[in-house]
Amino acid sequence: MQLKDRVAIVTGAGQGIGAGVAKAYAREGARVAVVDMSIESANQVAADINAEGGRAMAVLCNVAEREQVNAMVAQVTQAWSRVDILVNNAGITRTAMLHKMTAQQWQDVLAVHLTGSFNCLQAVVDGMIERRYGRIIYVTSAAGVLGTIGQINYSAAKAGILGMTKSTAKELARHNITANAIAPGAATPMTETIRTDERFREKYLDRIPLGRWAEPEEIAPVFVFFASDASAYVTGQVLAADGGMTIH
Ligand SMILES: NC(=O)c1ccc[n+]([C@@H]2O[C@H](COP(=O)([O-])OP(=O)(O)OC[C@H]3O[C@@H](n4cnc5c(N)ncnc54)[C@H](O)[C@@H]3O)[C@@H](O)[C@H]2O)c1
Incomplete structure (x- = not known):
């Protein structure tokens, strides 16, 4: 088990990529806080993990609200005494x-x-510095590197996350905390329109050398890598798990 007894927070884990990551982390032995602004879906994912013999708790939290985030981290810390891994996965599009x-x-x-x-x-970093251990994982996108039509807001945000990843990595390296980003491509509700709408479907698939979307479960192992000791000497990097879409 690569994450035995680690404590992980995965935001936006009620569905899609985040749910796949939460389940993969639990299978690797981590205790997982399934954080989402939909408590119904977070409860379902946590229940699935616990039914499989893993350890998970669902926490309702809108990550955009600082007080909710502080309360969420306090709840996790109270239950499991620390946070080792943070996955900043929650995301939306407004196209x-x-x-x-x-x-x-x-x-x-x-x-x-x-x-x-x-x-x-900010809510987890002080504890990580104190314990001299942490794994911060950001989620970016091909949109942040290549730009995309109809999503100037999303492209700007995902490009910004690349800067955050590098700054986090540089500032926290001396505390033995790594920060990396993953640029995923997966079949989730977020990508439903481009996968199903005739106007976009073929055009998008043509841009993916592997010729298909991934399932969230195929993306999750990359998140395990960045959370585990296997990536102890890797920081400030971006790994695209996108079927080759961003090969250039
Ligand atoms: N699916 C892809 O192909 C793809 C590609 C590139 C990047 N991404 C990124 O991966 C991440 C996950 O995407 P996904 O496709 O699984 O999305 P999704 O829409 O399937 O799931 C997102 C989850 O985040 C939750 N969420 C949204 N806003 C939140 C908030 N303010 N606070 C807490 N939870 C919130 C939602 O309730 C939902 O459960 C996002 O950051 C997304 O931008 C996805």
Whole structure:
């Protein structure tokens, strides 16, 4: 088991990639806080993990709200005495062409991806520094590197996460805390439109050399790698698990 007795927080773990990561971490022996703003889905994922013999708790939290994040981390720390691994996975899209995008759509996406990741980082970092151990994992996207039509807010947020990853890695390296980012591509509700809408489907698949979407379970092992001791000497890096979409 690669994560035996580690304590992990996975945000946005109620479905999709986050749910796959929470389950994979539990199978590797970690205690997992399944954090989501939908408590029903978080409860379901935690129940699935516990039914399999793993250890999970569901926590309701909107990562964009600092007080909720602090309360969530306090709850996890109280139950399991520390946080070893943080996965900043929670994310949303608010798609619109840039001339039509509202200020609210712009703010909402930045609030979840950037402010949410920052809130969670600050809430766990002091404990990690104290114990001289931590794994911070951010989730970025091909959109952050290549840009994408109709998602200037999402592309900006995901590019910002690349900067956060590198700054986190540089600042925290001396405390034995690593920070890395994963750029995934997977079949989840977030990507439903491009996978099912005739206008986008073939065009997108043509851009993926492996010719198919991944399942969240195929992405999760990369998250295990960055959470485990196997990546102890890797920090500030971005790993694309995207079927080759960003080969250039
Ligand atoms: N699916 C892909 O192909 C893909 C590609 C690149 C990047 N990503 C990124 O991967 C991450 C997960 O994506 P997914 O496809 O699994 O998405 P998803 O929509 O299937 O799941 C996202 C989860 O995050 C939760 N969430 C949303 N806002 C939240 C908030 N403010 N606080 C707490 N929880 C919140 C949702 O309730 C949901 O359970 C996101 O950061 C996304 O941007 C996904």
